[in-house]
Amino acid sequence: MQIEDRKVGDILVVLPLEKRIDASVSTEFKGKMVDWINQGNRRIVLDLSLVDFIDSSGLGAIVSSLKTIGNDGDLVVCCIRETVMSLFKLTRMNRVFQIFAAQTEAIEALSH
Amino acid sequence: MPEPASSKTIAFLIDSKLKNVSLAGVALRGICSYLSLSEIDTYYLELCVVEAVNNAIKHAYDGEEGHAVEVTITYSSDEITLKISDTGRKMSLYSPGSLDFNPDDLTTLPEHGLGLYIINSVMDEVHYDSEDEKNTLTMRKHLYKS
Numbered sequence: 001m002q003i004e005d006r007k008v009g010d011i012l013v014v015l016p017l018e019k020r021i022d023a024s025v026s027t028e029f030k031g032k033m034v035d036w037i038n039q040g041n042r043r044i045v046l047d048l049s050l051v052d053f054i055d056s057s058g059l060g061a062i063v064s065s066l067k068t069i070g071n072d073g074d075l076v077v078c079c080i081r082e083t084v085m086s087l088f089k090l091t092r093m094n095r096v097f098q099i100f101a102a103q104t105e106a107i108e109a110l111s112h
Numbered sequence: 113m114p115e116p117a118s119s120k121t122i123a124f125l126i127d128s129k130l131k132n133v134s135l136a137g138v139a140l141r142g143i144c145s146y147l148s149l150s151e152i153d154t155y156y157l158e159l160c161v162v163e164a165v166n167n168a169i170k171h172a173y174d175g176e177e178g179h180a181v182e183v184t185i186t187y188s189s190d191e192i193t194l195k196i197s198d199t200g201r202k203m204s205l206y207s208p209g210s211l212d213f214n215p216d217d218l219t220t221l222p223e224h225g226l227g228l229y230i231i232n233s234v235m236d237e238v239h240y241d242s243e244d245e246k247n248t249l250t251m252r253k254h255l256y257k258s
């Protein structure tokens with residue numbers, strides 16, 4: 001699974017380059033996220049601008065990443081498409097994650 | 113009085129590899145486009161097919177490749193029925209899944225088991241049966257065009 005990552009200060013911005021985060025890639029995605037977290041990245045922006053499909057396995061991997069960070073940091077989401085947002089709403093994950101319209105807004109929110 | 117809508121059916125087999133599941137989703141998207149369904153309805157229906165096929169591969173076949181998962185899609189102008197069949201281990205107890213967590217307590221957040229919850233939330237009727245060593249999850253949804 002292709003994922004672009006870059007640091008903005010001490011914030012890690014993660015941009016999946018695939019259209020789908022589904023059961024065929026969710027284990028690999030979760031593994032990469034956990035590696036980044038274990039390397040000390042506690043504030044992460046997940047940019048979903050290129051992702052048009054997430055299933056429950058992909059969503060579970062994102063939730064697992066948030067749980068790995070724990071309360072000593074945060075994982076926020078940005079640039080989420082309307083369709084993917086409907087999955088977050090259906091599963092009430094829109095009440096769990098902070099969701100921002102733009103990447104700059106997400107970085108700004110984590111900078112405080 | 114309008115004539116009763118006639119239904120049409122397409123059925124196909126996919127090999128039990130998770131990498132193949134997106135093909136079932138793409139096929140469903142094509143039908144949803146033909147029926148002029150909204151983007152959200154299309155996404156929800158694709159989710160249900162994907163979740164059901166994932167479950168068949170992961171649970172009925174224990175993730176083993178080389179087995180067939182049968183997908184049958186029957187649609188009319190006002191209803192769509194999705195049937196996902198396998199010949200693996202049948203589910204001992206079909207549970208619709210639940211979503212009981214506290215958004216403010218990370219330890220309660222679910223990482224697994226959301227698939228059946230999604231299916232039961234999206235579809236109007238869901239039932240699972242096993243007959244002649246064939247397990248079938250049948251999902252039906254009434255269509256309200258955008």
